[in-house]
Amino acid sequence: MSGKIEIKKKVLSENDRIASEIREKLSRNKILTLNLVSSPGSGKTSLLERTLKQLGDKFNMAVIAGDVQTENDAERLARAGGKIVRPLLTGGACHLDARMVNRVLNEIDIDRLDILFIENVGNLVCPAGYDLGEDMKVVLISTTEGDDKPLKYPAMFRRSSVLVVNKIDLLGLSNFDPEKVKKNALAVNPEFIIMDVSCRTHEGLDRWYSWLSGAVNNKREAKMAEPKG
């Protein structure tokens, strides 16, 4: 099995090399780049729909919408007003990698772009291992999923910078404890920025929009970001 490990290391270091190139290119252009990760159905696409509608006049935003199959998400995001939305189908693979992202990125005009969202495949495990050149990972969890997920999938929560707890309009309809999820999340990642939102009722989204605006400003003023290891 050592052959397998050798090759995996080689693939990952090749991924890291391409991710560094992406990071350098996007940072040179002062583009805030967020890698959105979660279970299937936590609301990555819904959060992006809201964001494209709300901030479409303020920022130039592009989305790379990753999926195993179907361009459903990309179509939803274009309908929500997304001007630059590119589907990225993995054709079976359980995560995006930097090579895939780079291929799509080369077809996007990044001049005057403020934000690039990369919507990863719905999977709380595998995408944690692949740097895509992003500034930060934003992990979503919905209140219907169970408050112990940060402990059960620690790598993803440790490597993310922002935790968006979605579907808070459904609180009380399951035994999900919003305080417990925060405690569990902070146990694996004490620096987490945590926001409660409902993409359905819009509750809490103002904080997300204002955090995002602040992050764009920071990016414009900042030096190059380092990946969170």
Place this chain on the structure above:
Amino acid sequence: MSGKIEIKKKVLSENDRIASEIREKLSRNKILTLNLVSSPGSGKTSLLERTLKQLGDKFNMAVIAGDVQTENDAERLARAGGKIVRPLLTGGACHLDARMVNRVLNEIDIDRLDILFIENVGNLVCPAGYDLGEDMKVVLISTTEGDDKPLKYPAMFRRSSVLVVNKIDLLGLSNFDPEKVKKNALAVNPEFIIMDVSCRTHEGLDRWYSWLSGAVNNKREAKMAEPKG
């Protein structure tokens, strides 16, 4: 990259060999074996809790509770009355494989067992590729996840025999369309057995229990099962 593909093929054929041994051993003992798969938080553990409580007097059941980290699920299942519950931690891996299952299985006394449940890692992608020696895969989806999941993760839905749509008590609180999920599921797998349930309110669970009882009887009378390709 051909080296990677070669090794992957070798790993998979080694997995298939062990899975066949597991299938033969369990079928010889007439044990119905179900591999439960879903996104994180769809309700695999909740369904098993209900089942252990409801059918604990009728059947001898064992659970292998797979997870990336934590023994939370195994503890919940033991509290629900599970007499034979074994945690199986992957320590980071995104799926169970036959070798892991076999190791745990060797420590379980399978005499007089009626049902073995294998609760897979919460992941709609990777576990689809690994035969564990089960009779069938049971895939869960919850009504808060989005009704296009069968199209977006087709491999998992195609390789499963039973679809349990959970959390139907939350219907109407999202734009999940129960007819659409069925249409999408049957499009990728026309032979699906589909059941609507709520593990929270118990609605629809009688059908699950009676399907399960029928499957145990079929197993007692049947010849050896073949994996669903």
